[in-house]
Amino acid sequence: MAFVPAPGYQPTYNPTLPYNKPIPGGLSVGMSVYIQGVASEHMKRFSVNFAVGQGPGSDIAFHFNPRFDGWDKVVFNSQQGGQWGSEEKKRSMPFRKGSPFELVFMVLAEHYKVVINGNPFYEFGHRLPVQMVTHLQVDGDLELQSINFIGGQPASDQTPMVTPAYPDLGQNYNPPLNSLPTMEGPPTFNPPVPFTGRLQGGLTARKTIIVKGYVPPTGKSFAINFKVWSSGDVALHINPRLSEDIVVRNSYLNGSWGSEEKKLTYNPFGRGLFFDLSIRCGIDRFKVYGNGQHLFDFSHRLPAFQRVDTVEIEGDVTLSYVQM
Known part of the structure; x- marks a missing residue:
């Protein structure tokens, strides 16, 4: 019997790089994106983009970019009309070469909240409306284990069956009796x-x-x-x-x-x-x-x-x- 994800929980395991795929149902406040992987032994940089479209020239609502370059840091930015916005950075490197990591993006009303290995790391204020984001892009010096989309809205051809990924946001839906499988209560x-x-x-x-x-x-x-x-x-x-x-x-x-x-x-x-x-x-x-x-x-x-x-x-x- 094949693995069937629970409603509001859309996992992809061992995805190949570069990863550039639609976010199920599009991005919405209350959704969380979990990325599990291993940083390369020779990591120089990798990136995670919340993109408006799939093409190479698409706008990027949030660009997350760790860089091992002698001045180890994580850069945050956005791109509109082919132009990068003002760069934000944190001179701290939460990733270790050759080590596994868990990277979580919580989509909140005011900002993206970044949590790394269970520790809050950064908050990046919205520069583009969350609802415009359609794709997640991941590339660089890492090996992906899983990408999970939790909460938010289901794809348009699905019956709403979602429990919000963030306990303080959104509404609970009553799943239909024929939904498989069901989850109840806030995570x-x-x-x-x-x-x-x-x-x-x-x-x-x-x-x-x-x-x-x-x-x-x-x-x-x-x-x-x-x-x-x-x-x-x-x-x-x-x-x-x-x-x-x-x-x-x-x-x-x-x-x-x-x-x-x-x-x-x-x-x-x-x-x-x-x-x-x-x-x-x-x-x-x-x-x-x-x-x-x-x-x-x-x-x-x-x-x-x-x-x-x-x-x-x-x-x-x-x-x-x-x-x-």
Whole structure:
């Protein structure tokens, strides 16, 4: 079964460079763009452009341009009618050659907010209306792992099913019953660990939980638990163990652990790496995807999975985004 993104969550994995593609539904306030990648060992510069059109002469509403040039800095600008505007710069380099990074652009009413590896970095005021931006362009000395568009408006041929990417902005839509899969509640950015989130109304079939995070270089183990708060039962326990390079799955029912499942064809969890996890609840199983690839299925051991009302995340992990 192919990976189907949750509504309002449009991922592209391992895109090639140069990347120059439409933003699903166009750019809008409340949308966030997540870029995960690795800076080249020989990085000199790369750029991210929020462009008005796809062609080489298109206006650029926001040009983000890190430069390793002896005066390491990040340059911010815009381009209209073939002319660059006034340059803004920050003499700080948050990227390290040969190291993975997570770059987030939050589109707010007054500006683009840039967050790098979980830390706010810069705010660039709008010079062109957000609604004019149609394409995202990425090029330069880097390797892309994923580009995710979260929130905003769906493409014109889709029924609106979006939860805003920024909790303080926009309106919630009521997804139609036939939408696949569904997510409810506002997302949480950079939540502390241990994390505890409540599933309003319990776990339902077709619900998807998204977890984006980072495993620190010294990480040993962390866990994601789908739990019944009142009884302490755990319907699904996901436990990446970094020192053993395995991902253990299990359940904890009626006071005892079940049999462990470990078979895996692909492991997205590694020390010093970012991951993008999608956990979908089906009628008879959980289906779990990492960085867009199917990781494993876990058959329901708690038949009344609707009783699951809590998601817990603990251990050696830094969270950047949780959508429930």
